[in-house]
Amino acid sequence: MHCSKVIVAILGLLAPIAIVNALAMADGMADAALAYETIEPSRIRLGDSATIRVTSLDGYLKGVPLPTVPGLTFEVLGRSQGLEFVNGKSIPSTYILIRVTPQFVGLFSIPGLTPKSPSLGLEVVSGDEPNPYALHSHNQFPKPLPVSPAPIPKGIQLKAGGAAFVQLVIPTRAVYVGESVPVDIEVGLRPGIVTSMNGLPTLSGDDFTLNNLSKQPKRREQVIEGSPFVVMTWHSVLAAVKPGDFSLSVETPLSVKINTHSAEDIAIAARMGWPFLQSMYNGIAPRDITIASPSTELKVLPLPTQGQPKDFSGAVGDFQVSSDIAPARVAAGDPLTLRLHISGVGNFDRVDATMFERLDRWKTYPAKSSFIPSDAVGYKGEKVFEQPLIAALPGEQTIPGLDFSYFNPNTQHYERAHTQPVKVMIAASLADSSLSALAGAPSLNGAATNQSARGLRPDHPRPQSSVSEMRPLYFQAPFLAVPATLALILAGSWFAVRPNPARATSKSAERALAQLDAAAQSGDSSSFFAVARTALLQTFAARWQMSPDQITVAELKARLGPAGEDIERLCALADEAKYSDYEPGSTDFQRWLRLIRGQLTGERE
Amino acid sequence: MRAPTIAMLIVGLALWCGQTLAQPSQPRYSADGLYNLANSYARAGKPGLAVLNYERASLLAPDDADINANLEYVRASAHVPTEPRTRFARIAQAANPTLAAWIGVLGIALVGVGLLASKLAPRFQWLRAGILLGVALIALTVSNAMLLWPRMHEAVVLINQTPARVSPVPMGDTAFVLREAETVTMTAEHEDFILIRTRGGLSGWVARANLGTVVPQVSVYPLQSKRIPR
Numbered sequence: 001m002h003c004s005k006v007i008v009a010i011l012g013l014l015a016p017i018a019i020v021n022a023l024a025m026a027d028g029m030a031d032a033a034l035a036y037e038t039i040e041p042s043r044i045r046l047g048d049s050a051t052i053r054v055t056s057l058d059g060y061l062k063g064v065p066l067p068t069v070p071g072l073t074f075e076v077l078g079r080s081q082g083l084e085f086v087n088g089k090s091i092p093s094t095y096i097l098i099r100v101t102p103q104f105v106g107l108f109s110i111p112g113l114t115p116k117s118p119s120l121g122l123e124v125v126s127g128d129e130p131n132p133y134a135l136h137s138h139n140q141f142p143k144p145l146p147v148s149p150a151p152i153p154k155g156i157q158l159k160a161g162g163a164a165f166v167q168l169v170i171p172t173r174a175v176y177v178g179e180s181v182p183v184d185i186e187v188g189l190r191p192g193i194v195t196s197m198n199g200l201p202t203l204s205g206d207d208f209t210l211n212n213l214s215k216q217p218k219r220r221e222q223v224i225e226g227s228p229f230v231v232m233t234w235h236s237v238l239a240a241v242k243p244g245d246f247s248l249s250v251e252t253p254l255s256v257k258i259n260t261h262s263a264e265d266i267a268i269a270a271r272m273g274w275p276f277l278q279s280m281y282n283g284i285a286p287r288d289i290t291i292a293s294p295s296t297e298l299k300v301l302p303l304p305t306q307g308q309p310k311d312f313s314g315a316v317g318d319f320q321v322s323s324d325i326a327p328a329r330v331a332a333g334d335p336l337t338l339r340l341h342i343s344g345v346g347n348f349d350r351v352d353a354t355m356f357e358r359l360d361r362w363k364t365y366p367a368k369s370s371f372i373p374s375d376a377v378g379y380k381g382e383k384v385f386e387q388p389l390i391a392a393l394p395g396e397q398t399i400p401g402l403d404f405s406y407f408n409p410n411t412q413h414y415e416r417a418h419t420q421p422v423k424v425m426i427a428a429s430l431a432d433s434s435l436s437a438l439a440g441a442p443s444l445n446g447a448a449t450n451q452s453a454r455g456l457r458p459d460h461p462r463p464q465s466s467v468s469e470m471r472p473l474y475f476q477a478p479f480l481a482v483p484a485t486l487a488l489i490l491a492g493s494w495f496a497v498r499p500n501p502a503r504a505t506s507k508s509a510e511r512a513l514a515q516l517d518a519a520a521q522s523g524d525s526s527s528f529f530a531v532a533r534t535a536l537l538q539t540f541a542a543r544w545q546m547s548p549d550q551i552t553v554a555e556l557k558a559r560l561g562p563a564g565e566d567i568e569r570l571c572a573l574a575d576e577a578k579y580s581d582y583e584p585g586s587t588d589f590q591r592w593l594r595l596i597r598g599q600l601t602g603e604r605e
Numbered sequence: 606m607r608a609p610t611i612a613m614l615i616v617g618l619a620l621w622c623g624q625t626l627a628q629p630s631q632p633r634y635s636a637d638g639l640y641n642l643a644n645s646y647a648r649a650g651k652p653g654l655a656v657l658n659y660e661r662a663s664l665l666a667p668d669d670a671d672i673n674a675n676l677e678y679v680r681a682s683a684h685v686p687t688e689p690r691t692r693f694a695r696i697a698q699a700a701n702p703t704l705a706a707w708i709g710v711l712g713i714a715l716v717g718v719g720l721l722a723s724k725l726a727p728r729f730q731w732l733r734a735g736i737l738l739g740v741a742l743i744a745l746t747v748s749n750a751m752l753l754w755p756r757m758h759e760a761v762v763l764i765n766q767t768p769a770r771v772s773p774v775p776m777g778d779t780a781f782v783l784r785e786a787e788t789v790t791m792t793a794e795h796e797d798f799i800l801i802r803t804r805g806g807l808s809g810w811v812a813r814a815n816l817g818t819v820v821p822q823v824s825v826y827p828l829q830s831k832r833i834p835r
Contacts, residue, residue, distance in 0.1 A: 332814065333797060333812065333814030334812065334814045334815075335775040335797075335812065363796075363797065365775055365776070366774075368776055386776075388774075388775040388776065390797055455678055456644055456647055456648070456675050456678060456679075457644075457671040457674055457675050458644075458671075459641045459644050460637040460641060460671065461637065462637070463637035463638045465635060466633035466635035467633065467635070467665065467703075468633055469634075470634050470661060470665065470820050470821060471757070471820055472664070472702030472703070472705075472706065472750070472753055473702060473706035473707075474705070474706040474746065474750050475750070475753075475754075475757065479706060482710055483709060483710050483713050486713050486714055486717070487713055489717075490713070490714070490716075490717025490718070490721065491717070493717070494721055494724065497724055
């Protein structure tokens with residue numbers, strides 16, 4: 001009893017010092033660089049390892065150079081993310097964990113790993129020394145007076161030695177498959193004992209979907225069992241993927257200093273106030289653990305199949321619809337935008353644009369949607385679909401009313417919301433109206449004269465001639481037939497009038513044969529052979545493409561073969577008849593005629 | 606049997622004639638009418654429609670000084686840059702396209718007849734001059750057609766600040782903005798949008814309703830993208 005009083009007195013003296021130290025450390029943390037490192041534990045046995053935790057409060061830390069200290073080995077263990085509590089505030093932070101293993105006993109000074117950070121101290125003791133983590137005198141304390149605990153709020157179960165809790169708050173009624181249900185997740189942490197939160201709470205099991213949780217939850221402070229807790233609350237939306245009875249809980253990873261002191265020591269420190277209790281956790285290495293919330297039962301019902309509309313897309317909730325169009329008057333071909341507003345509560349992710357499929361008399365493009373939430377989780381709000389429409393024909397057009405089907409869990413029935421038909425006026429397009437105004441151009445002249453149009457040249461007299469096609473004549477297919485036909489006719493004529501050497505030769509041959517016949521009948525050998533020689537030489541010259549003077553005896557023999565000798569003989573007889581009055585018989589005339597005819601008409605064959 | 610057949614033929618012919626006559630008559634264009642219409646639009650402060658109709662009038666009468674002067678005046682008023690015509694273009698477009706077309710036909714006839722005559726009567730050397738004249742006339746017509754061919758695919762922007770989009774949909778991102786009365790070249794079309802290229806070389810998709818084609822075309826919605834032949 002006396003000893004306990006002495007300890008209480010000592011602790012009472014130390015209390016103001018501890019408070020000042022704690023505040024100074026907190027202020028220093030806030031004002032110092034946004035990266036710093038700590039080593040836990042700072043006193044270890046040879047053979048054990050300590051961990052350096054490099055903390056960055058201003059975003060991602062690329063890496064730190066490992067120091068070189070004789071007798072110590074350093075090894076990067078990895079990275080992690082979490083929340084750091086500074087001055088009672090949670091700050092997202094990143095960590096690099098480095099394991100330090102000593103090779104011999106001694107007192108080591110590890111230089112700071114980040115700029116402006118102080119060096120770290122590590123004491124390594126031999127393996128046979130007492131446990132450096134143990135509190136040497138706790139067995140000497142007498143049993144403390146019982147401390148009456150403050151009431152714990154309903155639904156909360158403290159975990160991690162009373163340092164943290166996590167709670168899932170969901171509706172008690174049954175929900176439907178696909179229905180969005182607002183849920184609250186609360187995580188309570190004791191600052192100083194819970195050193196960091198290593199991740200966001202997660203839902204156990206895969207039968208439900210949970211919307212992404214914010215990294216900036218709502219935060220409040222609450223005293224539970226006489227200890228201050230920082231309680232973070234996430235509002236989210238839960239949806240079941242299949243029917244059935246389920247048990248739900250959430251888990252969250254933490255780094256917590258697990259106190260090895262006896263319950264009596266903790267109770268005494270608790271009676272003396274938070275600074276004393278906090279001081280008991282100094283020097284204890286935090287441990288990574290995961291705590292879970294108490295299980296909560298939830299019944300999920302299937303959507304009824306009876307009365308389900310054909311256009312039901314899975315929307316569950318309570319919705320209202322309205323529509324508007326802009327602009328109300330457009331030109332044909334111009335796009336206008338039909339907006340469908342669906343507001344209320346429910347699973348807006350299942351509200352789609354199938355209702356626009358009924359606009360079959362309009363030219364449509366893919367609709368664009370946007371969601372404007374009116375709460376933090378997107379459970380309430382308004383979804384707006386913007387459907388571009390184009391009317392091809394001018395005149396007053398009507399956009400039919402749109403229907404939207406959904407299941408209302410409150411009435412437990414399928415319901416249908418619909419909009420009113422909308423009338424729009426479609427004017428003729430500008431280009432078309434320009435052409436239609438051609439006939440009434442003078443009426444436009446009565447329009448107010450624009451200031452910039454005063455330098456225009458005057459109008460022309462009323463036109464006398466006009467065309468039905470503005471495309472130039474030479475680009476019109478019917479006109480192109482005219483030059484094509486003309487070119488064909490001229491080309492045909494050119495081929496028709498081209499002189500034919502064969503035909504000319506045949507005519508001259510016929511004339512020569514007639515002369516030969518006449519000479520043979522009259523017995524005029526001189527004329528017969530002279531005409532024959534001339535006709536044959538001209539024929540051969542035309543056939544062989546050479547001049548008659550260039551035809552020699554050798555040429556005749558080479559080209560005509562045995563007949564060449566007869567031709568040679570005929571030429572000799574022509575000279576003989578001319579100079580010596582050679583007179584062949586009638587039989588000879590016939591033979592020569594056959595020979596000459598054969599040579600002259602051979603071309604025709 | 607013959608009488609009913611003849612009666613059916615008469616009825617069919619009457620129906621065909623009625624259907625043909627019932628079709629709406631095609632609009633008639635004249636350079637003077639389009640010029641006067643363009644003047645009206647210019648006075649009404651609609652430079653896009655004014656330039657469109659000046660362009661159309663210029664297509665029918667390229668050598669009309671009034672049309673060209675007012676076209677340049679309205680473009681300058683709308684702050685739309687203009688390109689001066691080259692000397693070659695001025696010579697080639699001295700004749701209007703209809704006259705140029707018939708000049709080409711005359712050139713073909715001269716060349717053909719000259720060739721025939723020189724074949725039949727080679728002694729008349731002066732016929733070769735006729736052939737050369739015919740070739741010159743054909744060259745004039747071809748030049749005229751080549752200069753007018755790009756204008757067959759030109760269009761005028763009718764709405765100020767018309768967006769040219771990167772894709773042929775109403776919600777497509779705007780690549781650049783066109784000024785009213787700017788003349789652009791159409792290179793392709795897709796449904797309600799036309800891919801245009803500006804004089805500066807920029808390309809983008811413009812809603813069909815915001816453009817007026819220099820050569821009026823029947824507006825249909827093609828099922829697929831169609832490239833306009835260049």
